[in-house]
Amino acid sequence: MTETPEETKPEPAAQASEAKSAQPAKPAKPAAADAEVSRRGFFSWAAVAWVGFTAAAGGCLTAWGRFMFPNVLYEPPTSFKVGPPSDFAPDAVDERFVESNGVFIVNDQGQLYALIAICTHLGCPPNWLEAQNKFKCPCHGSGYYRNGINFEGPTPRPLERAAISIDPDDGQVLVDKAQKFLWERGQWDDPSSFLTA
Amino acid sequence: MEAIKSIINFxxxxxxxxxxxxxxxGLAMWSKALWTKAGGWIMLIxxxxxxxxxxxxxxxxVVVAKPDNVPIVMMIYIIGFFWWYAMYKAHQNDRRIEAGEPTFEKSESEDRIFTWPDLVFSEFICMVLLTVGMVLWSILLKAPLEEPANTSVAPNxxxxxxxxxxxQEMLVYFDPWMAGVVLxxxxxxGLMAIPYIDTNKKGNGYYTFKERKTEIVLFLFGFVILWSELIVIGTFLRGxxxxFFGPYEYWDINKVEPLVNVDLSEIIWIKILGVGLPGHWFVREIFGLLFTAFYFLVLPVLLIKNKFIDGxxxxxxxxxxxxxxxxxxxMMLMPIKMYLRWxxxxxxxxxxxxxxLNL
Amino acid sequence: MEALKNLQKSIVKSQIWKSIFRVGIPTDNRKRALAMLGNVVLHLHPIKVKKSGLRMSYTWCMGGTAFFLFLVETITGILLMFYYRPTVEYAYFDMVDLREAVAFGIMRELHRWGAHAMVISVWLHMFRVFMTGSYKPPREFNWNVGVILLVLTLLLSFTGYLLPWDQLAIWAITVGSNMARATPVLGHEGPGAALLQIGGTKLIHVGSDARFGLIAGRTIGNGTLIRFYVLHCVAIPFVAACLIAVHFWRVRKDGGISGPM
Structure with a gap:
């Protein structure tokens, strides 16, 4: 909205019709004299009202959207203990925690790490095929080496590692799935992504 | 017999x-003989x-007789039939137009008929027949129910x-964000845009092929080849x-197919130029980015040079x-990507x- | 015989009968028109239709079939809801009951096969409308309503796929919903998701992205089941029914069943 009447002056025809439409608001005064003022007043109130209405509607939609995101989940905890490090034989893939917690514990070349058992393609659980020395996803055939690096099928990237550490109290291996380490971002060098056996 | 089977498998x-x-x-759309009664019968047989x-x-x-796959066999027949039928009627009308006669629809569109009883009763009869068909289908085939859900064991x-x-078939060739969301x-x-893009005023309200060849060929390519055929492949031939399994092949869980796929950047930098992959992603992917830019930004402009497209x-x-x-x-990205993969x-x-970001 | 005729006469002439059916069986053109105007179901139709639009060789009756199947799905769906409990503990066993223990145990079959048939008939309806060029002006908007109805049909079928809670169901939904992970910007594995962060804290992660909102959890679970159940039984059918009404209304307002201009 502009301040000076000179700038806002519309086409004569439009002015006449708008003056007419503004008339009911102030029926006592002659329309031509201060149609400018009453129109500006009317429009700025309308603008406030529309902005307010849009904001309220947007707020309702946001609240509605937020409502659909639950605050409490009844899912197994993301952090769990898997036993002492000596439980994991060298150069082996441990499948004991796949069903309960969804991780493979891999002991490979002196490193112990937890690979999250979710195919990075479409989220199916990959199987460990000991004979072929690879993880294979049943849904679309993505294949990963023992260390989780992808080499076949449609998947774009390797499996993800979960955070792994030794609990200082009882010396058990502690896996935390809430923290993920992605190979393509160079995060596998992070000391909390593996244990040195 | 075995030889024929292995040829078909191949x-x-x-x-x-x-x-x-x-x-x-291509042959079918070009042909006229296929869209006659004789052609239809031969295809059906x-x-x-x-x-x-x-x-x-x-x-x-084993694969075809799964209860959930029965609708797809039905779909092959139904889509095939209606494809033939629409083209049959279109060619009939085209011949009428050529001879200067009004189309079949035009000759009857001036006639107005009371809804009661003609329309109401044909709707009623359709409803009764459909109900009978649905009940028979439901009695003959049990709806599938597998073992209870188990979040740790995925069927293969x-x-x-x-x-x-x-x-899902597109997912073999594209990254999830393309195949699952963008495409x-x-x-x-694209479907919603059709009426606003298509400026051809002819062919409104009657079957015709000649007056809107390009639209029909493009739509059928999308509907029959890219949509229906991929459904058939995904249902019957993916094990x-x-x-991939041929129709007479045993679904062997141990079948090993070498799937060593490489990116465009690896083909160009390593195989052709003989140097290693550059470290920075922008330099590494420059050829792919250039190709994408060319495909979507330059190609449409270049294509106008073609007389047909200029029209x-x-x-x-x-x-x-x-x-x-x-x-x-x-749409054409799909077949292009498929061929490059194969x-x-x-x-x-x-x-x-x-x-x-993978493309 | 005479007695039966008298009985029929007295029923048709009774105040109750006349209060329901204003116009008897139409015998002349005036009554044919009144029958269409006076009956809430029949008034979906115009009084007269083009002869060319009446032909099944032209319409294939696919739109009507799709609508009829929508009604079949509604009725069988309501019946199924009497026995089905949407929780992980009971859902599968209620399915087994529906199959083995409930009288006339074909309701689930009718519902499932009806859904397949509805998907195919909606496709063919669209195919027919395309092949006759019936999306052209003045019917552009109604084509768009139709495309949305096609999407809703697929979504109805997809949400219903999870409800049996068997292996087929959860893995189909796992594969189907995982694509939402890769939604640009809004999925935690989609391009551009890393842009949405405040001071190093990611706004889009596995517990806040598009897929999380869709399935109400990090994995398919009880939250997903109840969510899909409500979408399948109430939310999507409600939207679809509204749009079907718009679709039919616009068929009438845009000049009835299409025909040569």
Missing amino acids: LSYPEWSFTLSLILF LITVFFGLSLFDPNFF PSKAPWYFLGL PGLIIV PNWN FYQKMGPTRYYVGMFLFLT FLNLKYFVHIQEFF
Whole structure:
């Protein structure tokens, strides 16, 4: 909205019709004299009202959207203990925690790490095929080496590692799935992504 | 017999069956003899003989006779029939137009008939027949129910509902964000845009092929080849590990298919230029990015040079032309990517894992 | 015989009968028109239709079939809801009951096969409308309503796929919903998701992205089941029914069943 009447002056025809439409608001005064003022007043109130209405509607939609995101989940905890490090034989893939917690514990070349058992393609659980020395996803055939690096099928990237550490109290291996380490971002060098056996 | 089966198995592998179906599709759209009663009967008999004989093969029978796959066999027949029927009526009308007669619809459109009883009763009869058909189908075939859900054991292969198997087939060739989000979204947007892009005023309210060849060929290519055929492939020919199996092949869970796919950046930097991959993603993917830019930004402009396409440009105007061309090129990305995968093992044009951006 | 005729006469002439059916069986053109105007179901139709639009060889009756199947799905769906409990503990066993223990145990079959048939008939309806060029002006908007109805049909079928809670169901939904992870910007594995962060804290992660909102959890679970159940039984059918009404209304307003201009 502009301040000076000179700038806002519309086409004569439009002015006449708008003056007419503004008339009911102030029926006592002659329309031509201060149609400018009453129109500006009317429009700025309308603008406030529309902005307010849009904001309220947007707020309702946001609240509605937020409502659909639950605050409490009844899912197994993301952090769990898997036993002492000596439980994991060298150069082996441990499948004991796949069903309960969804991780493979891999002991490979002196490193112990937890690979999250979710195919990075479409989220199916990959199987460990000991004979072929690879993880294979049943849904679309993505294949990963023992260390989780992808080499076949449609998947774009390797499996993800979960955070792994030794609990200082009882010396058990502690896996935390809430923290993920992605190979393509160079995060596998992070000391909390593996244990040195 | 075994020799014929192994030939069919070989030919049904996607690189050959897709090529074959492209050729057959082209021939069919060009042909006139196919869209006659004789042509229709011959096709029906051929397909039925193929299905009938194939049912004797145990591997074929196991896959086709699953209760959830029955609608897809029905779909092949129904879509085939209505494809033939629409084209049959279109060619009939084209002949009438050529002879200067009004179309079949035109000759009757002036006649107005009371809704009661003609329309109301034919609707009623349709409803009764459909109900009888549905009840019979439900009595004859049990709805499938497998073991209770188990979140740690996935069946092999895991398939989406059958009507999404075309999309799942696209996932073999595209990254999820393309195949699962962008392309389905563009299919919907593209369908919705059809009435606003198509400026051809002819062919409104009657069957015709001659007056709107390009529209019909493009639509049928999308609907029959890219949508329906991929559903059929995904249902009948994708087995364990999402490996491809011919119609008479046993679904062997241990079948090993070497899938060594490489990105465009690896093909160019390593195989052709003989140097290693550059470290920075922008330099590494520069060829893929250039190709994508060329495909979507330069190609539509270049294509106007073609006389046939220029005709559309003149008729449609720039906005309609570029929107339509973008949708068309996106659709064609599918077959292009399929062929590059089959013959060059190409995985992605652009592969920027840093941003999860793969194309 | 005479007695039966008298009985029929007295029923048709009774106040109750006349209060329901204003116009008897139409015998002349005036009554044919009044029958269409006076009946809430029949008034979906115009009084007269083009002869060409009446032909099944033209319409294939696919739109009507799709609508009829929508009604079949509604009725069988309501019946199924009497026995089905949407929780992980009971859902599968209620399915087994529906199959083995409930009288006339074909309701689930009718519902499932009806859904398949509805998807195919909606496709063919669209195919027919395309082949006759019926999306052209003045019917552009109604084509768009139709495309949305097609998407809703697929979504109805997809959400219903999870409800049996068997292996087929959860893995189909796992594969189907995982694509939402890769939604540009809004999925935690989609391009551009890393842009949405405040001071190093990611706004889009596995517990806040598009897929999380869709399935109400990090994995398919009880939250997903109840969510899909409500979408399948109430939310999507409600939207679809509204749009079907718009679709039919616009068929009438845009000049009835299409025909040559």
